[in-house]
Amino acid sequence: MTALDRGIVALDSEECKGCGLCIEACPPKVLSLRRLLNRYGYRPAVYAGSGCTGCGICFFVCPEPGAITVLRRGGGACQNN
Amino acid sequence: MPEYAVPEYAVVHEKPRSFYSLYERKPELQHQTHYCPGCGHGIAHKLIARAIDELGIQDRTVMISPVGCSVFAYYYFDTGNVQVAHGRAPAVATAVKRSRPESIVLAYQGDGDLAAIGAAEIVHAANRGEPFTVIFINNGIYGMTGGQMAPTTLLGRKTTTTPFGRNAWNEGYPLRVCELLASLEAPVYIERVALGGNRQIMKAAGAVRRAIENQVKGLGFSLVEILSPCPTIWKMNPVEAQRLVLGEMTEAFPLGVFRDRTKSATVRPAAPPAPPLAEIPRILGLTEGCESTPSQPAGSSDWRIRVAGFGGQGVLMLGEILIEAGLEAGLDVSWLPSYGPEMRSGTSNCHVRLSSGPIDSPLVSRPNVLLALNEPSLRKFLPTVAPRGWVFYNGTQLPDGCERPDVQAVVRPFTEIADRVGDPRAANMTMLGALLGATGMLTEERVLTALRRKVSSGRWLEIDQRALDSGIEAVIKGVSHES
Numbered sequence: 134m135t136a137l138d139r140g141i142v143a144l145d146s147e148e149c150k151g152c153g154l155c156i157e158a159c160p161p162k163v164l165s166l167r168r169l170l171n172r173y174g175y176r177p178a179v180y181a182g183s184g185c186t187g188c189g190i191c192f193f194v195c196p197e198p199g200a201i202t203v204l205r206r207g208g209g210a211c212q213n214n
Numbered sequence: 215m216p217e218y219a220v221p222e223y224a225v226v227h228e229k230p231r232s233f234y235s236l237y238e239r240k241p242e243l244q245h246q247t248h249y250c251p252g253c254g255h256g257i258a259h260k261l262i263a264r265a266i267d268e269l270g271i272q273d274r275t276v277m278i279s280p281v282g283c284s285v286f287a288y289y290y291f292d293t294g295n296v297q298v299a300h301g302r303a304p305a306v307a308t309a310v311k312r313s314r315p316e317s318i319v320l321a322y323q324g325d326g327d328l329a330a331i332g333a334a335e336i337v338h339a340a341n342r343g344e345p346f347t348v349i350f351i352n353n354g355i356y357g358m359t360g361g362q363m364a365p366t367t368l369l370g371r372k373t374t375t376t377p378f379g380r381n382a383w384n385e386g387y388p389l390r391v392c393e394l395l396a397s398l399e400a401p402v403y404i405e406r407v408a409l410g411g412n413r414q415i416m417k418a419a420g421a422v423r424r425a426i427e428n429q430v431k432g433l434g435f436s437l438v439e440i441l442s443p444c445p446t447i448w449k450m451n452p453v454e455a456q457r458l459v460l461g462e463m464t465e466a467f468p469l470g471v472f473r474d475r476t477k478s479a480t481v482r483p484a485a486p487p488a489p490p491l492a493e494i495p496r497i498l499g500l501t502e503g504c505e506s507t508p509s510q511p512a513g514s515s516d517w518r519i520r521v522a523g524f525g526g527q528g529v530l531m532l533g534e535i536l537i538e539a540g541l542e543a544g545l546d547v548s549w550l551p552s553y554g555p556e557m558r559s560g561t562s563n564c565h566v567r568l569s570s571g572p573i574d575s576p577l578v579s580r581p582n583v584l585l586a587l588n589e590p591s592l593r594k595f596l597p598t599v600a601p602r603g604w605v606f607y608n609g610t611q612l613p614d615g616c617e618r619p620d621v622q623a624v625v626r627p628f629t630e631i632a633d634r635v636g637d638p639r640a641a642n643m644t645m646l647g648a649l650l651g652a653t654g655m656l657t658e659e660r661v662l663t664a665l666r667r668k669v670s671s672g673r674w675l676e677i678d679q680r681a682l683d684s685g686i687e688a689v690i691k692g693v694s695h696e697s
Contacts, residue, residue, distance in 0.1 A: 141223055145245075152251035152445075152452035158412045173243075175251065190412045192227035193419065194456075196249060196256025198263065198290065199229030206223050 140187020141204040142180050148200040149177035155191035155201065164191060230263035232272045232292055239289040248286055252452020254409045254442025254459075255284050258351055258422075261415075262320065263291065265423040269430055275318045276310050278303045280332075282324035283358045284351065301332020304339035307346045315484060318429055319346035326356045329365040329389050336395070343400030343434040345482050347425045350391060350437060353444040354463065361447040365389040368466050388466055392439050396472035402434040404473040408441035410460025414469075424476070432481040441467055500667065514570045515545070517655055518578045520595050522563035523587025523608075525553060528642030531668070532585065533564040535646060538664030539656045540568040548576035563591065568655070583653070585645055587628070589613055596621075604653060606645055624652050626688050632681045640681035647685020658686065 142164070149171065155178050156164045163184040166176040178200075187205035195201045236244040249256045266272050276294035279287035280303050288295035294317070298306040303321040311319045328336050328350050336348070355373060356362040363373040363380055366388050370379040392406045403425055407418035418440055425436035441463045443455035450458065489497060519536065523529045530551050537547040545568045553562040565578035582603040586592035592607050593616065599605055601620040608628040626648060632640040650658055661682065669675045 137222065140226075148245050150246065150251035154252055154452050154456060157453045157456070173246070187226065189227045193260070193415045194257065194412050195260075196251070196253050197247060198233045198256065198260055201227070202225060202229070203227040204223040205226045 137206060138183055138185050138187075139206050140185040142185045142187075142191060143202040143204065144178055144180055145200045145202075146171050146177035146179070147173070148197050149175060150197065151175035151177055152196065153178070154194045154196070158190045158194040160188060160190065161186055230260065230267045232263040232266040232275070233259075233290055234292045237289045239286060247290060249283065250444075250446040252443060252445040252455060253283070254353060254440065254444065255351060257409050257415060258322075258349065258418075258440050258442060259284075259287070259290055261419045261422045262322075262349060262426075264419065265426045266291075266293065266318075268423065269318075269426060271318045271426075271430060274316060275320060276314075278307050278310070278319065278321040280321075280323045280327040281358075282327050282356075284322055284324060285358070287322055301327050301330070302335055303327065303332065304335040304344065304348065307348075308339055308342075308344050311344060311346045312485065318426065320426065321346060321348045323348065323350055324357070325350070325352045325354065325364045325366040325391075326359075326362075329391055333365075336391070337398075340395045340401050340435050340437065341398050343402070343482075345429060345432065345434050346436075347429050348435075348437040349422065349425070350439040351442045352391070352439055352467065353442045353447075354388070355444055355447050357444050357447050366391075366467075368462065390467060392437070392467075392472045395437060400435060401437065401473050402475045402479045403428050403436040403471075404439075405437075405471045406439040406441070406467060406469050408459050408464050408467075408469055409443060410441070410456050410458075410464060414460065414464075417469075428476055428479075431476075433476060433479045434482060439467070441469075515568065515655075516571070517566075517568040517583055518581045518600075519566040519568070519583040519585065520563060520578050520581040520598070521566060521585040521587075522561070522591035522595055523642075525562040526639075527562075527587045528639065529553075529562045529587060530564050532642040532646055533566045535661060535664045535668060536566050536568065536656075538667060539660040542660045542663050543568075543656055545570060546573050548573050550576040550578075561590065563595075583649070583655075585649065587641065587645065592616055604649075606648055606652075608641060608645065622652075624648055624689055626685075628685065628688075631684050631688055635680040635684045636677040637681075640677050643678045643681035644685035644688065647682040647687075648689045649685075650682075651686035651689035658682065 161184045163181040164178050167179045171177045189203045192201045192203050247256055266275055277287055277291045279297045281300035288297055303323050307319045307321040352366050354366045354368055356364050361373050362375040367380050368388055372379050392404050395401055396404050405421045407421045408414040421438045425438045428436040441459050443459050445452045445455035448455050521529050521533050533549050537549045540547040548567045550565040567573050580600050582600045584595050584599050585606045587608045596616055599621050603621050605621050605623045607625045610627050628644040629638050629641040631644045632638050665678055
């Protein structure tokens with residue numbers, strides 16, 4: 134097992150509408166659209182499971198208030214980029 | 215919301231607390247906003263909610279939601295909420311802020327709302343320097359109604375109302391609201407930001423926060439314009455729409471700070487407290503003739519009165535005296551004037567209601583009292599009078615074709631009577647006197663109180679009183695009421 138990632142991104146697949154803005158914006162490119170549709174008929178964004186830097190950019194570009202939660206190792210200051 | 219408890223990790227970005235945890239808009243959709251995938255409103259909402267959280271003002275924030283897609287903002291923000299008529303957010307925000315100065319008022323408006331139907335409201339609110347915050351979402355289109363041209367639509371862009379593309383010769387140029395408002399003296403802070411990608415969004419977050427913080431500091435008018443994508447109506451996917459904001463839209467609407475007087479602006483002085491209610495008659499100069507207190511009306515009455523004549527005959531004045539006196543008598547009253555643009559010689563009439571119960575409508579289409587000051591008015595309104603109603607006519611006899619045996623007609627030469635007691639222009643008062651004398655609708659005392667309040671000239675007050683008395687006399691003198 135490699136060293137722990139700096140961040141974790143938690144995506145709520147039932148709130149996501151699959152617009153794809155987070156996937157476009159994610160610097161390490163660790164997000165993608167799931168093949169399986171959610172309850173509302175959208176393909177929600179999912180996290181690859183590793184590689185998140187905890188930058189929080191996906192959180193800011195996401196139009197849904199609570200679809201994305203970002204965690205960072207050790208908490209850290211809310212610095213972006 | 216799920217809890218993310220992972221050892222060694224801490225949450226750094228999550229749904230702001232200023233949102234409701236569930237949105238009670240529709241039972242099956244309590245989890246999501248109603249916005250389309252990739253909509254800029256959701257991002258703007260998030261930036262606002264975060265700023266509210268950071269400034270710790272959730273419990274005193276009032277969101278003013280507009281008409282447009284963001285009409286439902288009140289389902290999302292767990293703050294005070296007012297949803298207002300189209301374009302009127304600045305007017306309502308003014309009222310909320312003035313009546314509750316400690317509240318943080320955020321007017322949220324789209325471009326159709328703010329720049330088209332509400333253009334006057336925003337200009338005057340900004341010009342008055344109203345100390346609230348406006349978040350102006352500009353996506354260059356009417357989204358909710360299906361894609362009509364907005365004042366901010368880019369040149370050449372096809373919309374449902376510009377099917378060949380917006381043409382400057384025909385529809386003018388995209389309206390630059392920030393530049394327009396920055397020409398005014400009063401605004402403290404005006405900035406234009408955009409949602410075309412994460413860099414622009416982070417900048418927008420800062421501007422939104424600053425605009426709200428200004429209000430917390432008590433400074434004046436702040437506005438942030440946010441260029442925002444509308445993928446659905448632009449017929450693009452969300453990523454393409456975001457690129458259009460970053461490129462074409464940002465070119466047409468340059469980003470930047472157009473006004474920043476946050477350093478030099480002084481805290482607005484608090485408005486003086488409103489005077490106590492009891493002081494208001496004195497401030498309005500209404501102390502004369504206000505001694506009497508309204509009494510409870512005896513019995514039930516519902517007078518539906520139409521007063522009609524030429525402009526200048528005192529038709530509206532007669533109605534006003536009636537309702538003032540009715541108020542004195544403790545009745546519910548309404549007065550609805552209807553007149554042409556001329557000050558003299560046009561026709562004029564008014565609807566008056568005096569009722570011992572609540573008044574459902576101020577319109578009087580079936581009067582039980584008609585006061586006709588001339589023949590055309592009599593001919594026009596006589597057929598509308600209810601059976602057993604009263605008709606007062608200014609003349610010596612009813613003209614041909616005006617027979618209504620089912621009504622009680624009082625026909626007197628009111629103008630001549632008025633002339634005899636001082637001035638033919640007091641004919642309205644002689645007619646009012648006849649109305650009192652014949653129907654006992656109100657006591658003369660009430661009417662005199664109303665007259666003293668309405669008529670400032672001492673000479674006219676005297677003439678009016680004499681005219682009133684002679685009108686009462688003219689019906690009481692045993693002359694038959696029936697025609």
